[in-house]
Amino acid sequence: MRAVVTVIGKDNVGILHKVSGICAEMGANVIEVTQSVLQDMFAMIMLIDITAMDRDFAELVDRMTNLGSELGLSIHTMHEDIFNSMHTI
Numbered sequence: 001m002r003a004v005v006t007v008i009g010k011d012n013v014g015i016l017h018k019v020s021g022i023c024a025e026m027g028a029n030v031i032e033v034t035q036s037v038l039q040d041m042f043a044m045i046m047l048i049d050i051t052a053m054d055r056d057f058a059e060l061v062d063r064m065t066n067l068g069s070e071l072g073l074s075i076h077t078m079h080e081d082i083f084n085s086m087h088t089i
Contacts, residue, residue: 002031002080003050003057005064009073011042019046019075022063027054042073047080 007019020030028048035044050057061077068075078086 001050003028003048003060003077004080004083005044005046005048005075005077007042007044007046007068007073007075009042009068009071011037011040012071015042015071015073016044018067018071019044019064022060022067023048026060026063027052028060050079 005019005023007015016033016035020033023030023046028050029052030046031049032047033044035042037043050060053060057079064075064077067073
């Protein structure tokens with residue numbers, strides 16, 4: 001099973017480190033990352049493997065959301081199936 005993490009907001013040092021750190025702590029493996037900085041705006045999409053996670057997916061969602069609040073970023077984490085359903089016509 002996989003999940004998609006999106007991050008958008010003002011660029012700061014260490015965003016990728018902090019987001020991937022939460023993934024590592026919870027046993028989620030980062031499969032693919034794309035990120036871009038446009039002037040001072042940061043945008044990232046991360047695909048993670050949640051198969052071996054040792055905690056509940058809802059905890060991952062909460063931790064990412066809380067991190068976003070702390071850093072002034074919008075961080076959304078959703079199961080890949082939901083992401084695909086939202087983007088399929």
